[in-house]
Amino acid sequence: MGRLENKMALIIGGTSGIGEAVARAFADEGAKVAVAGRKETDGKRIVDEIEENDGKAIFIRIDTTKAEDLKKGFSKMIEEFGTIDILYNGAGIHDSYQNAVETDEEMYDKLMEVNVKGPFLAAREVLPVMLEKGKGTIINIGSQSTFVAGAGGSSYVTSKHAIEGFTKQLTYDFGSKGIKANLIAPGFITTPMVEGVNEERLKDIPAQRAGKPEEVASIAVFLASEESDYVQGASIKMDGGWTVGR
Template sequence: MSLLDNKVAYVSGGGSGIGKAIALCYAREGAKVALSDINEDHGKAVVDEIIKNGGEALFILADSSKAEDNERIVKEIVAAYGRLDVACNNAGIGGQVAITGEYAIDAWDKVIALNLNGVFYACRYQLVQMEKNGGGSIVNMASIHGTVAAPMSPAYTASKHGVVGLTKNIAAEYGQKNIRCNAVGPGYIATPLLDENLDEETKAFIASKASMNRLGKAEEIAELVVFLNSDKSSFTTGGYFIADGGYTAV
């Protein structure tokens, strides 16, 4: 039996990188998959791949930084599949690279709007539906920078610390309602987001700082997310699980 048989699962930012890997892993583990992205071509391509492999999937074009889009996403999932059991709020951006005293106000607002506000909006509407279901499991995508600094990225660091705190609050509030909420903190993963923000020399340097001496793979994060979303982790809530190849161990 697969880990997510008879479940309806959702992932934001599912068109590429970690989000795509999560969507594919959800499908492989038996879930009906809904995914959202701001890139329609990428999102539809992932849905096509899932269907080609015998799964069932739905793409929703949406901006995760907008409250109304997050509300609409849940409504569309329920209209299509009748319920929502599992979610991973993954969409995020790195933002401007600058020290805090020189960080642009609009750049700060953009990062917080997606990385923190967007996660809150998603949880806000997912929780209402999961209560109607009688339970559910949410995984919020944080980062190792939910616990350590990312110099030159104050908005990213602040947003990811906020995601960890929000996750703990939800776990405390909804534990008796059969809804679990955990956060995952990836280290540096080989994804388009990393490629857009770092050159090859910097990526090699960062990889060397992890005790495993490499960047992570999106699929490695997806496997952890699916475990936390599944009944295999039924007594686990309010946790913050770092997967960074040993980057923060030293």
């Protein structure tokens, strides 16, 4: 049996990059996965490939910044799988390192909607089911910008600090009720979000390379499994050591 056998997982932001790797890793460990995002073609491709590998998956088209859209998508998951055990909040956007003067209000609002409001709405939607069961896992995604400035601009750094606070509050409010909430903080991972990062930037990383989505997914599997049941409210750095000198 896999480490996530008989678990039902909702993977938000699961149609590319780290989220795609997480969906595949969860399925490999025995979970049934709902791959959620806005890229229908990619989502269905991932689902088909998981099922070709004897996994169980469905695609749900969700814009997590819209509460009603998320509610409908979650209802589809419950209809297909019956319940939820794991929520992975992986959708996120970057601000191209814009400072507070350069950032217009529209960009700020959009980034906060995706990076902060989206995980809040998703957690609010699934928590009643998890609380009724007395057990559930929520994994939020931060970044190097959860801890330091400079890995993004004004709005991105603010959003990633905020998601750590949200993760801690989830643990404070619901940890005693069986809900395990933790945060993964990836560094430079080979995904579309970090395209264009030059080799000089990578030299600042003690590991001397970018990370792989599959490496982040391995941490997500651990946090989703019973092996990590005493890990609560933690922020796990996955950055090759980049933040140690900051």
